[in-house]
Amino acid sequence: MDERSRLCTVWVGSETGILKGVDLDRKQAFNFCNTRTLSREQEVRALCWGDSAESELLMGCSDGTVRTFSTEKGVFTEARSCGDAQEGCFSGLASLRGSAIITCVECGKLRVWREDSSGPVAELDAGSNVCRMRQSPVDQNRVATGGKENGLKLWDLERPEKPVFTAKNLRDDWLDLRRPHWVKDMSFIPDSDKMVTCTGYHQVHVxxxxxxxxxxxxxxxxxxxxxxxxxxxxAGDTVVVGNTQGQIALLDLRKGLVRGCLKGLSGSVRALQCHASQPLVASCGLDRFLRIHSLKDRKPQHKVYLKSRLNCLLLASRELQDGGAGGSAEGGAEQEVKEEEDEVWDSMDRVEEEAIKRKPTGGGGEEVKRKKGGD
Amino acid sequence: MDITEVPTNQGSKSKKKKSKKSMKAKTKVKNEEVEEERSAAVEKMNEPAAAFPPTFSVSEIKNKQRRHLMFMKLKQEKRKQKLQLKKKRRKEREALGDKAPPKEVPKTIENQRVFDETTVDPEDEEVAFDEGTDEFSAYFNGLTNPKVLITTSDRPRGRTMRFCEQLASVIPNAHVYYRRGLALKRIIPQCVARNFTYLIVVNEDRQVPNGLVLCHLPDGPTAHFKVSSVRLRKEIKRRGKDPTEHYPEVILNNFTTRLGHSIGRLFAALFPQNPQFVGRQVATFHNQRDFIFFRFHRYIFKNEKKVGIQELGPRLTLKLRSLQKGTFDSKYGEYEWVLKRHEMDACRRKFQL
Known part of the structure; x- marks a missing residue:
């Protein structure tokens, strides 16, 4: 059990309440849950890392409990109740300095929980119908909320009385009609104060x-x-957005133009996440597939069928696939090189041979080309 | 050194070719084919790298009459060969008698189907749980009885109304209502309040039904189908007498994938769970190549081996366009599956249902 959980690099929460780990190297998916105690009330609505070392994973269920999953041991270590099922599902979950948890539910109650106390340490009201809460990756005290008829608000948890920033509604349209608000998801643009949001009215705002x-x-x-x-x-300047029909596009943040679309999905996108260092984006949604696309050529790299509708997604910050095997192999090779010089020479010989082998064929190809050109 | 040699070679060759071509133009030899072959052979000898096989194609003949003649000859020859081969094979089979190898199964795109990883394994616990707790579980656990509302797009004309009436005679406990220009999103809460479990909307184009929205109530899902080749009762030959009001049996064929299962359950939940076998009526949803064929029959067991069936109608073909989570909301609803043409049907051997 523990071995499997350590290998997994992609974590997916499903509508049936199952936490799934996917090992892309061996193309395997594991279910981490007790199949006997399955229920739809335990539907996973939010996932986040519990600590910066990524050994603990926090899982927000729709019955109001937050469970802690240890990726080292491969078992659920803790479960605590953070709110009621009546208050709506979790719209966001984040850990604060490794010891506290920030939760946000759909009715707008944003709470901070500490491990030692049973009640919430701090509580603030972010307005009704909150669709998403996100934490700033730079300053852990900053969180953003937004929802239906509830514009983007930026909060500082040190001063929870008033939001630091409140977005104003868009200007009335050309018929002087009010334009409705519906923030569906947001993100902090690194190296700046800016934030990007996507809305239920197919807009992306910065x-x-x-x-x-x-x-x-x-x-x-x-x-x-x-x-x-x-x-x-x-790599900055772009944002990846997904819609309810399973269309994913890369938008340029400088002019707001579409840079390209990612194909292959057949149902609504529920969660998207780009890898921290590699040019990869993972998506999951109602079509029950986890898909990983390359952002360079926008081609699908992996496609995993996970049997349930998928709600949320979490990527490990270490390399997803080649990093697991290729990266470590490369590292190992370097070490060997340092240890023994003979191997260096061996490998160099091999390289030369390959080069020699390639040359004649390459030359032949050139000749053919020239002949064709001559004709 | 190699490099310097190559161009000289090439030059001479190209010259040769040119001279040959000019020769051809001058003399215009009658037996073109032979000449062509020879030239091709010469070319082959000269440059083995550029491999253009010496092909003769009928379409290269410029004279239309001659081309036609040659084409007919070619076809006849092919046909002759085929017949000969067939005869030979049959003779072989007859000669071998019982030892003859089994006949080859013809290749069809269905038996060449690309494996779909979502194909449901009946022993899979997770899928069983997912299906057991989905929106239809209330019906399959016997808690609700289906009650269906059938309506149309606004101002139905011609065949659509008759189609709705006949659909209502197939589905037990169905009520046909005139749309009266009402919005579907306003109808749905009223339907839920009156304990309807299904809302069927038939869309029409130029007096012909062409779309079907099947919305399961109270909380989805909603499927949108394209409807084609509708045959009403009157247009069916050798049909039986009008159907009785007994609950029919339901046959669902070939719904194998996860999506197919959802669609199959959607259809199954339209009919009451306890069929009345006295009526001897059966409704069939047969899926083949993602087209769902609906037929309605009456059967009779003539003796122990023979069964007679009689079609009662109507007859229609459905093709799934989208499956949406929740009740009808085409603009803001979340789609579980959408048919993406040219992306999904690029492979003819891949099926979704």
Whole structure:
């Protein structure tokens, strides 16, 4: 059990309440749960890492419990109740400095829980119908919330009385009608104060809290269906968004144009996450598949059928696949090189041979080309 | 050194070719084929790298009449060969008698189907749990009885109304209502309040039914089908007398994948769970190549071996366009599956249901 959980690099939470780990190297998927105690009330709604070493995983179930899963041991170590099922499902979950948990439910109650006390340490009201809560990767005290008819709000947990930044609604349209709000997902743009949100009205907005302008500084549109999830790749300037029909697109954040689409999905996207260092994006959703696309050529790399509708997704920050085998192998090779020089020479010989072998064939190819050209 | 040699070679060859071509143009030899072959052979000898096989194709003949003649000849020859081969094989089979190898199964795109990893394994616990607790579980556990509302797009005309009436005679406990220009999203809460479990909306285009929305109540899912080749009762030959009001039996064929299972359950939940065998009526949903064929029959056991069937109608073909989670909300609803043309049907041997 523990071995399996250590190998997994992609974690997926499903509607049936099962936590699934996927090992892309061996193309295996494991269920981490007791199959006898399955129930739809334990539907996984949020996943996050419990500590920076990624040995603990927090799982928010829709019955209001937050369970801790140890990836080292491969078992659930802890379960605590953080709110009621009546308050709605979790819309966000984050850990605060490894010891405390931030939870946010759909009714808008954002709470901070400490391990030692049973009640919440801090509580703030982010308004009704919160669709998503996210934590800033830079400053762990900063969280953003947003939802239906509930614009983007940026909170500082040190001063929970008032939001640091509140987005203003869009300008009325050309018929002087109010434009509705529906923030579905948001993310913090690294190396700046800016935030990017996607809405149920197929828009992508960029907000800049550092300027006095409270309306979006950039507005882009994609498709005709509500956007459900977004993620920022490691290489900046773009954002990956997905909608309810399973269309995923890369949008440029400078002008808001579509850079390319990722194909292959057949159902609504529920969660998207880009890898921290590799140009990869993982997506999961109602079509019960976990898909991993390359952001470079936008081709699908992996496709795993996971049997249940998938709600949320979490990637390990270590390399997903080649890193597991290839990366370590390379590291091992380097060590060997340092230890014994003979092996270096062996390997070099081999390289030369290969080069010699290649040359004549390559030359032949050139000749053929020239002949064709001559004709 | 190699490099310097190559161009000289090439030059001479190209010259040769040119001269040959000019020769051809001048003399215009009658037996073109032979000439072509010879030239091709010469070319082959000269440059083995550029491998253009000496092919003769009928379409290269410029004269239309001659081309036609040659084409007919070619076809006849092919046919002759085929017949000969067939005869030979049959003779062989007859000669071998009982030892003859079994006949080859013809290749069809169904038996060449690409393996679908979502094919449901009946022993899979997780899928069983998922299916056991889905939106249809209330029906399959016997807690609810189906009650169906059938309506149309606004201002139905012609065949659509008759189609709805006939559909209502097939599905027990179905009520046909005139749409009266109401919005579906406003109908749905009223239906839920009146304990309807299904809402069927027939869409029409130019007086012909062409779409079907099948919405399971109270909380989804909603399927959208394309409807084609509708045959009403009147248009069916050798049909039986009008169906009775007994609950029919339901046959669901070939719904193998996970999506197919969902669709199959959607259809199954339309009919009451306890068929009345006295009526001897059976409704069939047969899936073949992602097209769902609906037929309605009456059967009779003539003796121990023979069964007679009689079609009662209507007849229609459905093709799934989308499956949406929740009740009808085409704009803001979340789709579980959407047919993406040219992306999903790029492979003809891949089926979704």
């Amino acid at each position: 907000f800049d809290p550092s300027t006095p302008q409270r309306r979006p500084v950039l507005e882009a549109e994609f498709g005709e269906y509500p956007l459900t999830a977004l993620s920022l790749p490691a």
